[in-house]
Amino acid sequence: MSDLQGYADVLTAARRELKAVPPLTDSFPELDQATAYQVQRLQRAGAGALAGWKLGVTSRAKQKQVGIDAPVYGYLAAADALDLGEPLVVAQQIQPRAEPEIVLVMGRDLAGAHVTAADVLAATSAVAVGIEVLDSRYENYRFTIPDVVADNTSAGRYVVGTPVPVAGIDLRLVGVVLEHNGEVFGTASGAASLGHPAAAVAWMVRALAEHGEGLRAGEIVLSGGLTAAVPLAAGDVVVAGIDRIGSVELACV
Template sequence: GEPLDTSALIQPRCEPEIVFTLGRDLQGAHVTAADVVAASSGVAVGIEVLDSRFVDYGFTMADVVADNTSASRFVVGTPVTPTGIDLRLVGVVLEKNGQVVATASGAASLGHPAAAVAWLTRQLAADGEGLAAGQIVLSGGLTAAVPVGPGDVITASIDRLGAIELACR
């Protein structure tokens, strides 16, 4: 419930995400998007706050990995049951200070946000690891990230999942 302290960051940006809460463990080299949805106790709208040491986010792939993929902070709304929701088709609206700055659909994340989580699970399986029940997994940015600073308010709305607001100071 606290505003984002932008003074603690270098060049913060925000992007909307579909967030999965796992209801059971998920592992294996053949996990599919359907498996992810079945293993999820809820899905929610989220906002990821990115930050980077690289000026204007100009980096190579090796740079972004070394910079922890620009991950900084995130906020998550109230999860809803994914049953009956086609996450590929949900509409996404990102607002900054009450103005629409980007729109997308859930399909902007590898064709289906659960496909992104399935990909992650398969990558973890190569090292004998997986995802655990109770974990929260962000499925990837759905629009370009927008710069934020003191006084800004970011709102992410996703059809059937709700909306979440992040004030910045």
């Protein structure tokens, strides 16, 4: 455990000092996903209040590319939230990138080893548009899947738009557009997240159940990036728009 705490401390220091480090697997090649989640949980213990959870590698194509058959997940620290209209200070990040997300707002607790997408939708009180700002602590975004799990799936900052009722919205079919400085950077549909965002969240709930955890009422879940992530620089403006759900803008300074 002391070794794992050391790896957690390396990643925590990298974020605090805004200095990227080599992947953990360069010096710890035997690092596997289960151990990486232990490193992540050690960091979570010192992260303060949590706002919810996030999913990564939810695209089937991306999973095939990196050789895994399931997504990965991380936590959202409440302190990392950006308010609507609040700019992202790029100098306070290492190498930020933005991607659009469908955000689920939990209306009640949800846990268990057999949770389905239908269960997730039934427990969801609202959905919103989100922009996640990724910020890997590894040099040049070079990492293996265990590395990125240990690094809390590259979690940086995030902004969530105004929630709307989920009733009547087929989250698979909503169109998604990510604009960067007034130009379309990427497009997708909600189905880009494991076929259905609620299916991705259901997978995560089942994974959390292995550790006696689950989702709580009021928590938010970023259900997975829906387009490629765009690198950010001071002066940039990104806008994520999702049909029937709304849009959210993030300015960088």
